[in-house]
Amino acid sequence: TGSLVSLPEHAVEQPENTMVGRENEFEMMLDQLARGGRELEVVSIVGMGGIGKTTLATKLYSDPYIMSRFDIRAKATVSQEYCVRNVLLGLLSLTSDEPDDQLADRLQKHLKGRRYLVVIDDIWSTEAWDDIKLCFPDCINGSRILLTTRNVEVAEYASSGKPPHHMRLMNFDESWNLLHKMIFDKEGSYSPEFENIGKQIALKCGGLPLAITVIAGLLSKIGQRLDEWQRIAENVSLVVSTDPEAQCMRVLALSYHHLPSHLKPCFLYFAIFAEDEEIYVNKLVELWAVEGFLNEEEGKSIEEVATTCINELIDRSLIFIHNFSFRGRIESCGMHDVTRELYLREARNM
Numbered sequence: 426t427g428s429l430v431s432l433p434e435h436a437v438e439q440p441e442n443t444m445v446g447r448e449n450e451f452e453m454m455l456d457q458l459a460r461g462g463r464e465l466e467v468v469s470i471v472g473m474g475g476i477g478k479t480t481l482a483t484k485l486y487s488d489p490y491i492m493s494r495f496d497i498r499a500k501a502t503v504s505q506e507y508c509v510r511n512v513l514l515g516l517l518s519l520t521s522d523e524p525d526d527q528l529a530d531r532l533q534k535h536l537k538g539r540r541y542l543v544v545i546d547d548i549w550s551t552e553a554w555d556d557i558k559l560c561f562p563d564c565i566n567g568s569r570i571l572l573t574t575r576n577v578e579v580a581e582y583a584s585s586g587k588p589p590h591h592m593r594l595m596n597f598d599e600s601w602n603l604l605h606k607m608i609f610d611k612e613g614s615y616s617p618e619f620e621n622i623g624k625q626i627a628l629k630c631g632g633l634p635l636a637i638t639v640i641a642g643l644l645s646k647i648g649q650r651l652d653e654w655q656r657i658a659e660n661v662s663l664v665v666s667t668d669p670e671a672q673c674m675r676v677l678a679l680s681y682h683h684l685p686s687h688l689k690p691c692f693l694y695f696a697i698f699a700e701d702e703e704i705y706v707n708k709l710v711e712l713w714a715v716e717g718f719l720n721e722e723e724g725k726s727i728e729e730v731a732t733t734c735i736n737e738l739i740d741r742s743l744i745f746i747h748n749f750s751f752r753g754r755i756e757s758c759g760m761h762d763v764t765r766e767l768y769l770r771e772a773r774n775m
């Protein structure tokens with residue numbers, strides 16, 4: 426049998442020191458976890474696939490100040506093939522053939538009376554949260570649960586205390602720092618031409634760290650060949666979405682596969698708009714209606730049905746809001762470039 430990661434024997438665990446940027450987000454989350462009320466709080470981080478939720482959560486989890494604030498820490502990844510048992514085993518860090526209810530009971534007893542920090546990474550549904558939340562006693566001692574999810578609805582459902590933290594895409598400086606660290610800080614010196622193309626590439630990754638890491642992997646394999654770099658710079662989204670290891674593809678495709686079937690065609694339709702195009706909701710609703718994507722619902726206008734679909738896609742971090750109208754309605758929305766390229770191909774295969 427194993428035990429939860431108890432301090433202090435694991436206090437020497439190597440923290441993940443590779444996170445670039447995000448200082449403000451880190452400080453803010455640290456504050457929510459380590460300070461504040463004594464009631465148990467569920468804090469969540471939400472954002473699209475590959476934006477860096479796990480990276481931030483891991484960095485928080487292994488931060489020395491955080492370590493010093495909690496008696497006990499545990500971490501588990503839920504992911505798409507959700508199974509309460511695996512989460513329990515993950516949190517208890519053991520393998521066992523005890524039945525689920527005994528595991529749950531054991532976890533509760535472990536946590537009881539201690540100030541704990543639990544990280545639940547990558548949770549996809551409110552049902553999953555309902556299943557596992559029962560294991561976390563509130564002993565009014567400042568314990569915290571940190572969740573990451575792509576789904577706003579799940580984040581809002583589970584959070585207590587402050588609203589979920591919406592992770593933002595990286596800005597140019599962060600993107601460039603990350604690429605720099607992964608390529609130029611490594612061995613070998615590069616001439617300024619490479620740095621110039623590198624900057625173009627960093628920009629074209631659209632602030633998605635996953636895309637940057639995929640490209641960096643590719644560039645380091647290619648080595649110092651200007652023509653190849655140039656070719657990549659001209660087709661960043663395409664290159665990222667067709668990377669032979671398909672890392673980005675796999676990550677981003679998960680969100681799509683999780684969509685209820687009525688939303689799939691609606692979502693794929695976004696890919697037909699040009700890159701960077703601001704997509705107006707009015708126009709979209711018309712097009713969806715013509716295509717027959719919208720199921721009629723009693724007592725609802727076709728616009729209302731469409732608005733619900735749009736909100737569901739936004740909640741799942743698949744599309745983002747571009748602009749609001751002066752009445753506070755969503756006026757236009759957009760899709761991340763890398764995502765677009767990927768789904769364009771999916772749409773062609775339909």
Ligand SMILES: Nc1ncnc2c1ncn2[C@@H]1O[C@H](COP(=O)(O)OP(=O)(O)OP(=O)(O)O)[C@@H](O)[C@H]1O
Pocket residue numbers: 443444445446447472473474475476477478479480481547575603634635638676
């Ligand atoms: N701030 C950062 N500094 C350095 N690398 C980062 C940063 N953020 C993300 N990355 C890298 O980008 C990739 C994707 O990040 P991560 O796995 O944290 O995303 P995620 O939001 O958890 O995605 P998913 O929704 O698929 O779980 C990883 O390879 C990670 O190392």
Ligand SMILES: [Mg+2]
Pocket residue numbers: 478479480546547573
């Ligand atoms: Mg993750």
